[in-house]
Amino acid sequence: MSLIEFQNVSFVDGDKAILKNISVNIEKGDFISIVGPSGGGKSTFLKLCSHLISPTNGNVVFKGKNYTEYSPMELRKSIAYCFQTPYLFGDTVLENINFPFSIRNEKLDQERVIDIFSMFHMSIDYLDKNTQNLSGGEKQRIALIRSLLFMPEVLLLDEVTSALDAENAKIVENVIASLNGEGVTVLWITHNLEQSRKYANKLLTIEAGEVKSLEVLK
Amino acid sequence: MSGSNPIDISSLLIASSLVLITLIFSYWQKLKLEKEVLISVIRAVIQLVAVGYVLEYVFGFENPLFTTLLLLFMIFNAAYNAAKRGKTIRIGFAISLLAIAAGAIVTLAILIFSGAIKYEPYQVIPIGGMIISNAMIALGLCYKQISSDFKSRREEVETKLSLGADILPSSIGIIRDSIKTGMMPTIDSAKTLGIVSLPGMMTGLILAGTPPLEAIKYQIMVTFMMMSTTSIASFIACYLSYKSFFNSRKQLISIE
Numbered sequence: 046m047s048l049i050e051f052q053n054v055s056f057v058d059g060d061k062a063i064l065k066n067i068s069v070n071i072e073k074g075d076f077i078s079i080v081g082p083s084g085g086g087k088s089t090f091l092k093l094c095s096h097l098i099s100p101t102n103g104n105v106v107f108k109g110k111n112y113t114e115y116s117p118m119e120l121r122k123s124i125a126y127c128f129q130t131p132y133l134f135g136d137t138v139l140e141n142i143n144f145p146f147s148i149r150n151e152k153l154d155q156e157r158v159i160d161i162f163s164m165f166h167m168s169i170d171y172l173d174k175n176t177q178n179l180s181g182g183e184k185q186r187i188a189l190i191r192s193l194l195f196m197p198e199v200l201l202l203d204e205v206t207s208a209l210d211a212e213n214a215k216i217v218e219n220v221i222a223s224l225n226g227e228g229v230t231v232l233w234i235t236h237n238l239e240q241s242r243k244y245a246n247k248l249l250t251i252e253a254g255e256v257k258s259l260e261v262l263k
Numbered sequence: 264m265s266g267s268n269p270i271d272i273s274s275l276l277i278a279s280s281l282v283l284i285t286l287i288f289s290y291w292q293k294l295k296l297e298k299e300v301l302i303s304v305i306r307a308v309i310q311l312v313a314v315g316y317v318l319e320y321v322f323g324f325e326n327p328l329f330t331t332l333l334l335l336f337m338i339f340n341a342a343y344n345a346a347k348r349g350k351t352i353r354i355g356f357a358i359s360l361l362a363i364a365a366g367a368i369v370t371l372a373i374l375i376f377s378g379a380i381k382y383e384p385y386q387v388i389p390i391g392g393m394i395i396s397n398a399m400i401a402l403g404l405c406y407k408q409i410s411s412d413f414k415s416r417r418e419e420v421e422t423k424l425s426l427g428a429d430i431l432p433s434s435i436g437i438i439r440d441s442i443k444t445g446m447m448p449t450i451d452s453a454k455t456l457g458i459v460s461l462p463g464m465m466t467g468l469i470l471a472g473t474p475p476l477e478a479i480k481y482q483i484m485v486t487f488m489m490m491s492t493t494s495i496a497s498f499i500a501c502y503l504s505y506k507s508f509f510n511s512r513k514q515l516i517s518i519e
Binding site: 095119148191 | 418419421422423424425426427428429432436510512513514515517
């Protein structure tokens with residue numbers, strides 16, 4: 046059974062068709078690199094996966110049930126989404142790290158926080174830093190940490206390494222590859238050809254709102 | 264009111280020439296406001312004359328039911344006008360009606376039970392008018408702010424939604440900023456009372472011959488009741504209207 050299934054999905058924004066009759070099956074444990082020209086519908090595809098938007102036509106199915114049968118919050122807690130431009134809210138990193146706990150009515154799990162910061166080779170001292178004083182790369186890593194504090198079943202990544210230098214991009218790639226090794230399904234939009242083939246088992250090409258190909262790499 | 268200085272019609276007519284200054288300025292600076300100015304002046308005169316006659320009649324008509332109906336009429340009108348500022352908000356009229364009514368009723372009730380005013384038309388109607396119009400202005404500001412924030416802070420809201428948050432924690436920053444926007448003019452005006460301006464009501468009392476130390480008591484009361492009404496009305500309106508920006512699947516809708 047597919048983990049996420051797109052059944053003849055179309056998405057129209059105003060009078061512009063962004064996605065046209067797309068059908069894709071995403072299996073549990075997949076690492077799918079999504080490639081294609083800008084404006085082709087890749088980010089819309091991820092937004093549909095995260096249920097931030099709903100299809101104009103067709104169905105998106107998670108574990109055999111239509112998205113509409115789940116509570117939106119339940120779905121989004123299972124399917125984490127990291128945006129291309131990370132948005133950190135509040136004044137400090139701590140507010141961002143505390144948010145996933147507070148929406149679950151849980152206290153901040155210090156052990157988990159220390160673990161995950163060390164996975165990203167970051168010091169726990171970052172918690173007190175002002176979000177305005179962070180570089181683009183630091184913001185992106187904090188955004189990733191924020192999405193991964195509670196292990197998701199699916200991780201959606203929209204060009205998350207584009208603002209990182211080579212060293213930090215490598216750290217992030219390793220974390221994501223290791224999460225995939227632990228069973229997290231990864232859908233990753235990337236423009237980096239080497240990156241797109243290195244870790245992925247499938248390569249999905251979306252062009253002009255259509256699935257051009259779904260190539261099995263491994 | 265022994266020092267009151269009644270204005271005769273001829274003084275009023277001479278004073279009306281002041282409007283010419285505005286008209287000349289608008290024409291000279293090509294502001295194209297002449298028509299607007301004339302319409303506003305004519306409307307102001309007609310409305311004030313009408314309200315003068317109505318108040319003369321109402322103040323003599325000491326039926327509490329009639330006073331209540333008049334207050335309700337004011338609340339309905341204020342809600343209708345406030346709702347026009349929040350066209351993106353679903354059931355904007357109902358929300359505005361509830362917010363303004365709650366703000367006005369709580370404030371008036373405290374004033375009446377504390378003995379500050381009596382439920383007499385000559386006290387309740389002018390004071391009701393002040394607080395209702397203040398609440399209406401506050402709501403207009405709240406709606407403008409909340410609509411523009413949901414458009415400009417889309418990333419923030421969608422980031423929080425994507426983390427699995429419900430729509431309230433995802434919108435709380437916008438809600439708080441909008442409430443603040445609704446309340447700020449009242450707070451700012453309270454800060455500068457007596458330093459930058461002598462408020463209209465206090466000026467009116469002094470012009471009518473009330474001793475200044477007596478007039479400030481009324482002004483202090485008015486300042487407190489304005490704060491109370493704007494905070495209640497802004498709070499209710501923002502907490503009820505933020506849901507308009509989401510669909511049933513808790514997705515942020517597009518705002519034109």
